[in-house]
Amino acid sequence: MSAPLLEIENLTVTFPTSRGPVDxxxxxxxxxxxxxxxxxxxxxxxxxxxxxxILRLIRKPGRVAADRITFDGIDLLSQSExxxxxxxxxxxxxxxxxxxxxxxxxxxxxxxxxxxxLTHRKLPRxxxxxxxxxxxxxxxxxxxxxxxxxYPHEVSGGMGQRVMIAMMLIPEPDLLIADEPTxxxxxxxxxxxxxxxxxxxxxKGMGLILxxxxxxxxxxxxxxxxxxxxxxxxxxxxxxxxxxxxHPYTKGLxxxxxxxxxxxxxxxxxxxxxxxxxxxx
Amino acid sequence: MIDWLLDDSPAxxxxxNMGRAWRVxxxxxxxxxxxVGALIVLVLVVMAIFAPLIAPYSPVGxxxxxxxxxxxxxxxxxxxxxxxxxxxxxxxxxxxTLLIVTMVxxxxxxxxxxxxxxxxxFGGWVDRVLMGVTDIFLSMPKLILALAFVAALGPGIENxxxxxxxxxxxxxxxxxxxxxxxxxxxxFISAVRLQGASATRxxxxxxxxxxxxxxxxxxxxxxxxIILTAAGLGFLGLGAQPPLPEWGAMISRGxxxxxxxxxxxxxxxxxxxxxxxxxxxxxxxxxxVLDPKQGEKQ
Amino acid sequence: MxxxxxxxxxxxxxxxxxxxxxxxxxxxxxxxxxxxxxxxxxxxxxxxxxISGLAPDWxxxxxxxxxxxxxxxxxxxxxxxxMVFQDPYGSLHPRKTVDDCLAEPLAVHGIxxxxxxxxxxxxxxxxxxxxxxxxxxxxxxxQRQRVAIARALMLEPRVMLLDEPTxxxxxxxxxxxxxxxxxxxxxQGLTYLMVTHNLPVVSFLCDRMAVxxxxxxVEIAEVDALKTGRLSDPYSRELYAASGGTLxxx
Numbered sequence: 001m002s003a004p005l006l007e008i009e010n011l012t013v014t015f016p017t018s019r020g021p022v023d024x025x026x027x028x029x030x031x032x033x034x035x036x037x038x039x040x041x042x043x044x045x046x047x048x049x050x051x052x053x054i055l056r057l058i059r060k061p062g063r064v065a066a067d068r069i070t071f072d073g074i075d076l077l078s079q080s081e082x083x084x085x086x087x088x089x090x091x092x093x094x095x096x097x098x099x100x101x102x103x104x105x106x107x108x109x110x111x112x113x114x115x116x117x118l119t120h121r122k123l124p125r126x127x128x129x130x131x132x133x134x135x136x137x138x139x140x141x142x143x144x145x146x147x148x149x150x151y152p153h154e155v156s157g158g159m160g161q162r163v164m165i166a167m168m169l170i171p172e173p174d175l176l177i178a179d180e181p182t183x184x185x186x187x188x189x190x191x192x193x194x195x196x197x198x199x200x201x202x203x204k205g206m207g208l209i210l211x212x213x214x215x216x217x218x219x220x221x222x223x224x225x226x227x228x229x230x231x232x233x234x235x236x237x238x239x240x241x242x243x244x245x246x247h248p249y250t251k252g253l254x255x256x257x258x259x260x261x262x263x264x265x266x267x268x269x270x271x272x273x274x275x276x277x278x279x280x281x
Numbered sequence: 282m283i284d285w286l287l288d289d290s291p292a293x294x295x296x297x298n299m300g301r302a303w304r305v306x307x308x309x310x311x312x313x314x315x316x317v318g319a320l321i322v323l324v325l326v327v328m329a330i331f332a333p334l335i336a337p338y339s340p341v342g343x344x345x346x347x348x349x350x351x352x353x354x355x356x357x358x359x360x361x362x363x364x365x366x367x368x369x370x371x372x373x374x375x376x377x378t379l380l381i382v383t384m385v386x387x388x389x390x391x392x393x394x395x396x397x398x399x400x401x402x403f404g405g406w407v408d409r410v411l412m413g414v415t416d417i418f419l420s421m422p423k424l425i426l427a428l429a430f431v432a433a434l435g436p437g438i439e440n441x442x443x444x445x446x447x448x449x450x451x452x453x454x455x456x457x458x459x460x461x462x463x464x465x466x467x468x469f470i471s472a473v474r475l476q477g478a479s480a481t482r483x484x485x486x487x488x489x490x491x492x493x494x495x496x497x498x499x500x501x502x503x504x505x506x507i508i509l510t511a512a513g514l515g516f517l518g519l520g521a522q523p524p525l526p527e528w529g530a531m532i533s534r535g536x537x538x539x540x541x542x543x544x545x546x547x548x549x550x551x552x553x554x555x556x557x558x559x560x561x562x563x564x565x566x567x568x569x570v571l572d573p574k575q576g577e578k579q
Numbered sequence: 580m581x582x583x584x585x586x587x588x589x590x591x592x593x594x595x596x597x598x599x600x601x602x603x604x605x606x607x608x609x610x611x612x613x614x615x616x617x618x619x620x621x622x623x624x625x626x627x628x629x630i631s632g633l634a635p636d637w638x639x640x641x642x643x644x645x646x647x648x649x650x651x652x653x654x655x656x657x658x659x660x661x662m663v664f665q666d667p668y669g670s671l672h673p674r675k676t677v678d679d680c681l682a683e684p685l686a687v688h689g690i691x692x693x694x695x696x697x698x699x700x701x702x703x704x705x706x707x708x709x710x711x712x713x714x715x716x717x718x719x720x721x722q723r724q725r726v727a728i729a730r731a732l733m734l735e736p737r738v739m740l741l742d743e744p745t746x747x748x749x750x751x752x753x754x755x756x757x758x759x760x761x762x763x764x765x766x767q768g769l770t771y772l773m774v775t776h777n778l779p780v781v782s783f784l785c786d787r788m789a790v791x792x793x794x795x796x797v798e799i800a801e802v803d804a805l806k807t808g809r810l811s812d813p814y815s816r817e818l819y820a821a822s823g824g825t826l827x828x829x
Contacts, residue, residue, distance in 0.1 A: 042749035043720075157619075186618035187776060188821040213749065216823060256754035258783035260824045261806040266761070267754035267783065289717060290709035297676045297712035468670035472730065475631050476684040477657035486683075490674050 004031040005175060005207045006054065009068040013049045013231075016061050024049050024062075026231035032175075036201060036208040038218030038239065041228035042253075047211050050228070051177045054209075055094055056084050072174060090120040093168035095161075095197075097180040102164055103152035109136075109163050110148030116167045135166045139196050158189035162196060169200055175207040183212070194221050215242065215253055227253075308570045315566020321559025328375040336369035340526045349542045359544040361534065367548045370526035374549065377527045378556065381442055381511045382504050388446035390500050393453025398488045400454070401461030402480070412458065418451040423506070424513055431519040438527070441520040445510050449503065456499055457492040464491060494571035501564035505557035512553050528553050582645060584609045584738050584770035585630065589639035592622070592629045599625050600794045602639070607787075609644075609737070612764060612771040614781040614802075616818070617791035623774045624665075627740045630772070631662050643738060658688065661731035665743040667723035671715040677701075677726050678711045684733040696733065704729040705759060721752035728759065732767075741773040745780065757783055778805055778822040790815040 013025040025046040030037075041047040053064045056076065069076040071092065079087065088094075096102050104112055113132045117123065123131070136144035139162040152160060161181060168176060178197060182190040198221055201208045212218050218225055219239045227235035227250045235247040245251055252270040287304075291297040309315050328335060344364035352359045358367035400411040418426070423445075430444035464470060465488075473487050514520035515529025523530065528549040535546030585607040592600040600622040607613040615623040628634035630641055632652035641648040643660050664670040671680060681697045690696070701708055704725045715723055724744065731739060744760065745753040761784055764771060775781060781788050782805045790798045790812065798812035808827040810816050820826055 042751060188618065188817060191821050215750075253750055256751045258754075258757065258777075258779040260779050260782055260819075260822065262779060262782040263806075264783075266758050269755050269758065270751040289713070291676075291712040292709075294676065294678060294712060297678075297714070301714070468664040468666060469672045471631075471633055472662070472664065472670055472727070473672075473683065473687075474652045475633070475657060475662055476687050476730075476734065477652065477654035478683070478687045482687065487672060487675075491672075 004033055005072055006032040007068060007070045008054070009066060011050065011053060011064070011066040011069065013046065013053050013058060014063045014065070024231050025053065028228075028231075028233045030226060030233065030236070032207050032209065034174075034205050034207050035224065036198075036210065036222040038222035038225045039209060039211045039228060040213065040215050040218050040225060040253075042213060044230070045228040046231040047228045048179055051094070051179050051209060051211050054177060055088055055092055057094075086120070089116060089168070089173070090171045091173050092175045092177065093171070093173040095164050095168050095176065095178040095181045098184045103160060105152055108149050108151055109155070113148075113163070113167045113170055117170045120171045131170065135170045136163075138169075138200065139163070139166045140192070141166075158185050158193060161185060161189075161193050165193070165197060165200075172204065173206065175209070176201060177209045177211070179211045180213070181210070182217070183214070190217070197221075215257070305570050309566050312566040312569060314562045315569075318559045318562025318564070318566060321555060322563055325375050325379060325556055325559070328372050329379045332373050332376055336366075336372040338366035338369040340370045340373035341365065341524045349538060349545065351542070352544055358548040359542070361531070361545050362538065367531075367544065370531060371528070371549055371552050374526040374528045374531065374552065377438065377521055377525060378508055378511070381438070381445070382507050382560075384442045385446045385449055385507050386500050386504070388442070389449035390453055390496055392446075393450035393455075394457045394489060394492055394496055395484075396450070397454035397457025397459075398461050398484050398492055401458040402465055402484055402488055404462075404465075408458075411454070415451045415454045418448065419455070421448075423448045424510055427510060427514060428517070428519065431514060436519045436522060438521045438525065441511060441514045444514070445507055448510075449507065452503070453496050453499060456495055457489075460492045460495055461488055464488075498564055498568040498571055501560055501567055504560035504564070508553060508557050508560070582609050583607065583642070584611065584644055585613075585772055586642045587626070587630075587639070588641075590626070590629065590637060590641060591639055592625050592634055592637040594625075594634070594636065598794070600629070600637075603791075603796050605789055605796065605799060607770060607772055609770055610768050611787065612773065612785045614785040614788035615772065615774045615791060616776065616778065616781060616788050618776060618818070620793075621791040622794040623791050624742055627662065627742050627772065627774055631660070631740055632656070654688070657684070657736075658734045659736050660738040660740065661734060661736040662740040662742065663724075663727050663731050663744045666747055667720045667727060668715075668747070670727050671723055673715055676712045676714055677706075677718075680726060680730055681733055684730065688734065690734075700729045700733060703732070703763070705755075719752075720748050721755055724748060724752075724756050725759065728756075728763070732763070735767075737768070738770045738772070741771055743775055744773070746775065746777065753780075760784060778819060778824065781805065790818065 008031065009029045010027045011025055011029070012023055012027050014021045014023050028050065039047045039050060049058065052058050054069065054076070056064065058064050066077060110132050113135060114128050117128065117131060132148060133144040136147060141147050141159065141162060147155065147159070155163065176197070181197065182193050185193060194217070197208070210218055210222055219242045222239045225237055225239050225242060226233050227247065229249045235245055235250040237245060245254065249270070252268070255268045256270060258267060285296065286300045288296065288300065291300055342365060344360070347360050347364045348362055350356055350360040356366050356368065358371065361367055396411055396415065400408045426448045427444040430447060431440050434440040434443065470483060470487060473483055511520055512529030512532065515527040516533040518530070518533065521527030521530055531549040532546045539546050583606045587606070588604055590600060590603045591598060603626060615626060617623045625634055629637045630643065630648060632648070632650065635650040637650070643656065648656065678697055681700060682693045685693045685696060697711065698708060701711060706722065706725050706729070710718065710722065718726065741760070745756050748756060757780065763769060773785060782802060785802050787799065787801055789796045790800070792814050798810065798815045800810060800815070804810050805819070805824065808819065808825050810819050816826055
């Protein structure tokens, strides 16, 4: 493994509630090279908050604290908001769950992708257009010329998500954070989209953080997996070793999933009392 | 007691509903303006109920020897052109004001709610007809419409109430319709329909409770407007008739002396402003509590 | 074969002027658990809506337990067939307690003994009595879905329409709800018609399935086909492979 691209030490994200502050991420540490890291967990596990805190996208009144968050030698915690804006998109990109809410409805797709590039670099018009079209081709859009002139509502969910990926990858960032990039999509489209991400990430030697609730999906597309539960990392393993997971939560999750060749009469249910103390019902 | 109210697992329907009411109440208390508004409204209610105890004089008792006296220890707000104690008249006026706003709310809000909910729930031609009627009423200026009705029905407090109610309901119908449309096709309404509930039942038991909170907020905010319209009618001599101590009518009478005996018109004016403000504050507070999607807080 | 619990013949459904389902025929026998599988826009949920009366623009024939269906929800039908919706957050009235929600169908049909019936039903779906007077916002997603299932069962229907009942839930909660659905079916001899895009869920809960695409049924298969990977239609094979199944020659 090369020198770490991203290092996180003791990251805590806190939100105030009517019953006092609640830590949604409780002092987690991990590092990432130019590899594909999966973060898996159920709703409320803090996985999305972890992804967002790297880009410092946690909204007030949430608070982020960490001993260290460094990206390629840059201390992200001490960057000004302006410096962060330059990093976001140019060097670290994020793909969100639903393309419908992330794309601007009144700009054509071509304009939006071009815009994503222009905010970080000045380019002549003709070259910009060529870059946009080749990027659309890279995300396997068949008629890039035609699609570039469409508006977001004129494309399907799968294509919208591919457009998002094109937009996020055109400035050639070093790290892509994909937060549930496919959970709004159909299974057959999911595979396509993830294959595209995978090709681009491995082809360019980028780092990838894939955040998802789907253990199988993450294990198929990542090198390493972190399993999160109520704000803590409970398991960290190689994707290929997922079946040898040791933590009862990971094992429970794996067992609770129905299989294609299901023979069990009843699915085992997580017994949360075995590893957490104050777990809710 | 508070533990009982805030219990996460209430043991009865009553406890569950009381708990909800308690949470709304405490949320309201956290908003200082809402508390001020609630206090003003409370004072108005207390004044109306205990007017004979609070007012030092009769509201209609004339004392021509003491006409147009400025405010003094004897007459806190002075006396009017017939020597009546203005303070006593303002206190008794609270009764009339409260009567008007409650009656208007009781008549207009349910009509508006039902028209709006029926219109939104059924859609189609029902919606077009009902909303057409609503729009006709909405397009006419409130005071003018009320004037026309009073002119037709004859001046008097009952007719003023009817006139204001007739001009007030279309707004509630609009709100209720908009709310109803947002959840008409939601799954919880579908679920009740699939259980065989009739349209009447769905509207009364499931749709209306959801429109109610935004309507309550709106009614409270409209109270100020209703008071002003009532005062306007009174001022024009079309509302409460003399010698009833209606605030608008009092201003109207005081107009003649406004330059030399300012208190005659100013005192009831203050009362109108204060009470209108109280309802506005309370309404804003209620909106934040009952209707978070319209307020600033999420 | 036993009596058909649900029988569809030449069913075509449209939303306004847009046709979404074309000439669907299938029949679900009593006590069977049948799945409608397909991707979004395949028309699978629309079929459930047509059967329940929520999508009134259809032609063809629908009969449930031998009785032809009308185009609207009706009281008699409500007692034989109920539906569970996908979104546990949208299917419960936000201002009504669990108790109100469960007692409502009894009130609609004038059935007495509401107190005991509600209590028994909470037990049946595995909800503690202390949840009885809670509002939906005080419940988790899984608990809400249990309430939704309980509500559907209050009228003791024999046929249940399940519209993606677990797709909005976490894996661990999904397992609990699937177990519950399986248990209820075994205990009460219910017939299930379930819409889902999740093939492993079908494998766990269903006996047969119909694969839908673009508003048509492309294949009807026994659930064993999922275990052996012997699906015949090219589209179902594609769907199967994308869901992580290992294909065998048909």
